[in-house]
Amino acid sequence: MTGHNRLAAAALAAWFGGVALSATAAQAQSGNPLNFLDSIFGNPSPSRPAAPGAGAPSGGSSAVQPWSGEDGASGHPLMTAAAIREAAANFDNCVAAMWPDAARRGISRESFERYTAGLSPDLRLMDLMDSQPEFTKSIWDYLDILVNDTRLAKGREILAQYKPQFDAVERAYGVDRYIIASIWGIESNYSTQMGDRYVVNSTATLACVGRRQAYFKDEFLTALEILHRGDLRPEQLRGSWAGAFGPTQFMPTAFKRFAVDADGDGRRDVVDNPYDLIASTANNLKKDGWQTGQTWGYEVVVPRGFNYMLADRRQTQTLAQWEQMGLRRAGGQPFPRSNEKAYLLAPAGAAGPGFLMLTNFRVIMKYNPAEAYALAIGHFADRLRGGAPFVQEWPRQERALSRTEKLELQQLLAQRGFYRGTPDGQFGSETRSALRNFQASIGAPADGFATGEMLERLRGR
Incomplete structure (x- = not known):
């Protein structure tokens, strides 16, 4: 998923309560909105349909898990059940109406007809778009799951197997190979969990149904551009529910901006061509400001x-x-370069390790605007390089608050005059700031870390 690849951070924001950015920040991004979380929570992926022929692949997994038929959780007028059904009934007309825009992008009528034939609205996406999952994992559990011995071993195999490609890309772009290998491993578990929905069908559905039609119209038309140009075949364009595809999870518009033909075969294949994949991911990071020769940050006491x-x-x-x-x-x-600028991240408050985050950490966050994700990528890269686990212990005795408890905490902070936002159970910088101010008012370490004890103190018990 890139900062041009990321919708999953919206869910992460709900999960980590301030470690991740808000959903609003995530909505302009591309990436792996579903598979990234599937790999953490073990959601079963639908079985892979047979490879399609010249026309469009089937819509994918909507038959496996149908739409709930209920209003979305956002309260948006386009997410009511009636609005969804009405838009779905007009789906064919909606797709056909996008032909003039496709033509302006240089897509031929033949390609448009070929790649939109057989599309049908996958309304299960409405549930996924507007879900409010009740994540209860702590950041240390998250890191334990993503940075594990099995994944590290596979990452080292990948680095050895494609050493010539990593060598060439590192010379050309100046981007750390271990970061690229880390993104590959965490995004798709080294190409084993890339998603199974047909990208054109998913983006067409979201371009015609639901609350983010303008955003997904661009993704849909860009997916058609990719097929018309011949970079990828329809059967390669399978991915997450929001349209991210490939081992490092590019959204179509991110592919258009960053994909490169590294081996000169005339195609930018970020799905099955490791050289193109590695180079395209590096190009993405480089254009987002990657600083050659610098790390992402340091664990600090x-x-x-x-x-x-x-x-x-x-x-x-x-x-x-x-x-x-x-x-x-x-x-x-010691710090190698004491003049480098950094900010302090304390994801588990005063009871856990601190981290000083450099420019490259912010670059990783452009790939996915969640601090927890970027921390996992940086740490995984260090471990691939031969580094040790984090030195300090996490406060594993603390349990993660549920979404309901986070909502209550925000409501109680608002009642006391510390929180001025709209309580929603999703923690961002505003909630952290409010919690720090409350903690300071009662003489507790003002670290913004939401614990059961802090909730009890707010309840006045």
Whole structure:
């Protein structure tokens, strides 16, 4: 998934309560909205249909798990059951009406007819678009699942198998091979979990039905451009419910911006051609500002009594300045370049490890705007390189709050005048700031970490 690839972060924001960005920030991104979470929660992937012929593949998995037939959770007028049914009934006309826009993009009438033949609305996507999952995993559980010995072993195999390609790409783009291999591993478990819905059908459905039609119309037309140009075949364009495809999960518009033909065969194949895949992912990161020769960040020990009001992405200082405040690199090593600027992330508050995040961490967040995801990518890359696990312990005794409890916490903060947003059970920077201010008011470490104890304190018990 790239910062041009990411809708899954909307779900992650609900999950991690402030570790991830808001859903609004995620909506402009591309990537792997469903499979990324499937790999964490073990949701069964639908069986792969037979490879399609010259026409469009079947709509995919809607027959396996049908639409609920209920209103969406967002309350958007286009997500009521009646509006969904009405739009679905007009689906063929909606697709046909996009022909003039396709023609303006240089898509031939023959290609348009060929690749839109047999499309049908996959209304199960409406449930997936508007779901509000009750995630209850902590960030340490998340990291345990994604950064594991099996995945690391496979990653090292991939690095060895495609060493010439990684060598060439690293020379050409200056992007760390371990980061690319990490994205490949976490996005699709090294090409084993890429999604099974036909991208053209999914994006056509979302372009004609639901609350984000303008966004997905662009993705749909871009998918047709990819097929018309011949970069990929229809059977290769299978992916997540929102249209992300390939081992590193490109949305069609991200493919258009970043995909490259690394081996010069005339096609940009990010699905089955490892050289194109590695180079395209590197090109994405490079154009997003990757700093050659720099890491993503450092685990740090935060001193007791530290003012966690400074643990904010807007509070950027040099590593030397952070050292002057008592922060030390975990493990005792010095910082290689003390003039680099970083911000402090404390995903588990004062009871867990801290991290000083550099420019490349922000670049990873453009791939997926969730701090938890970017932390997993950076740590996985370090482990592939031969680095050790994190030095400090996570507060594993703390249980993750449920979405209902997060909603209650926001409501209680609002009642006390600390929170001015709309309580929704999704934690972002505003909720963290409100919680820090409450913690400061009661003399607790103002780290913004939502725990059961903090909820009890807000309840006044």
